[in-house]
Amino acid sequence: MIAHIFEELCTGCNACVSACPTHVLDPGPTGTPLIARPDQCQTCFMCELYCPADAIYVGADQRGPEVIDPDSIRASSQLGRLRRDYDWAESGEAPDKLADFWRLGPLLMEGSEIAAKRYAQKQAATPAGSTARS
């Protein structure tokens, strides 16, 4: 759930107000948007991705609000981390920034096969007559 907007970093552009798909934010009287409806936050991190100033921190837990210490968040590597990981921090398109994306399908399959093989081996090793726990 969205936890904090850093007033000292926020430029008041309201990109997050617009980008939030669930209307969590309202434009604020001082420029920094207000977290007006946190109960509507789905923890999708899209506000962070769309914040050009890396001024937003979304907490990990979607079930409820998180009290954070702004100083330690700023000191951590998490502020703006998602935008850097998505490569949205660069102006213009970095070449082949999605170079590994094709691996998604094969990795899903590989993971599934690892589980299937492990399960088959376990079934084969289970002594006849014993009941599997499920």
Added chain:
Amino acid sequence: MSPPDLETDVLVIGGGMAAAWAAISAAQNGAAVVLADKGFVGTSGVTATAGPGHWWVPPDPSLREAAIERRYQTSFGLADREWMARIIDVTWRTLPQLTGYYPFASGADGKTYYPGVRGPEYMRALRRYAIESGVRILDHHPTLELLAHRDGSVAGASGYARLERRAWSARAGAVVMATGGCAFRSGLIGSHNNTGDGYLMAAEAGAELSGMEFSVIYSISPAWNSTRTLPYMAARFYDADGVELDIPPTMSGLAHHRALASALMNGPVSADLVDAPPVLKEKLRHIQPASLAPFERRGVRLFEDRFEVKLFGEGTIRGVGGLRIIDDACQTTVRGLFAAGDTATREHVAGATSGGGAQNSAWALTSGLAAGAGAARLATRGGRREGDRALGVGGAGLRPGGSVGQVDERAAVEVIQGQMLAYDKALWRNRESLERSRTLLDDVWDEISAHRRAEGLDQVGARETAAQAATARWCAAAAIARDESRGMHQRVDAPQTLRDGDRRLLVGGLDQVWTRYETEPARQAPVEPAL
């Protein structure tokens, strides 16, 4: 009512991939297009947070036939091979059009890789493509109800512009409903806006639904935040005592979900990802950055620590049901109203099973293009009819049937979730428990439709609650009426798949919910084939 703010040929309602493709298609077919979304086109809907792979088969007849046949076998007789062939072909021809909007990279073979796209970049690309195609996008314009002519055909829609805090309305020659499916606010990533709004609005205009019994599917995630499921495919599972659970692998489908659900009903379940593919551990950040944040920000090492998991219900999002469509242009049984993506039934390509992302994305793309083209054709041929009288047809939450009173919406949603998402009720359906659910859901519906009258911004939430109640009632009614087990609809009191059960089951109605098996194709003045 006051004069409309907007007049257009085609109004698209929704803002995910199906809506965007519908708008692009309508514009490219010569229509003036307005797209009104509840959220923001780019971040709205379940695609934006995902990484959709599309069904991707090269144009070699034997390869395509084999792919269709393989998938048809898991449709349990409810899919349509012609529709399947069509979505493969249209998807293959269409995705490369996004070159210049989406940063396609190379695949394993060094050639441009088209079929899999990352959600935020995909939706950003579709937004740009739509705008350049001439679509007028209205973000944060939730639609509250459809407008209908006296002859019953759809005339437009009205809603509430939530950033501007004012009502809006639009007259249109045709409307495409692409508001997504409904996951009953399960917390499933990206699904908060997907409350079945389009089903309710369409049903109020007279539309029918189909396949709503195929609405049971879950995805696994950490208990504190729904993510994509890629990291968890090879997971081992443990109970609260640290004893490893015997969970059939993901690819066993129902058995996997039932085993996990049984364990979760007994207590907390933890996952251990030590067996995950080494390349995944190394590359996840470059593939799905957002899957890591919920762990890093909680101090949990994804591939080293055990962490608690749960199953998040997907309802009709990865489930199949939706508005019944009656022609190749995805027209509903209501004149002038088209449906696309998860808002339409996906039985034509998936039948009784979800089939995962590949068919579903290809369906969203193709049904969007088809509905957009069909709507454009109808609107440019039939005109906008802006001089004809049109009235809002919305009911529950807007125009109570009885005395206005307080309705506890939080409690209402809890009842709905209890009937639709509870593992035991969904994965081990039986008539008795479904009948109990139906009674509870009827009570919720009756209360909202009789007493709730929202104003201003509050209308949006009231309609979301009403739409979830309506959707749940259709799911329950269809699950009761289909007296057998088929695909994702599993009835423990009727475990057989019946020989004559390979017919689509229709459902509809508001105060009185009805069901009937489809016996023959619906008749309605056809729109010419769309693609």
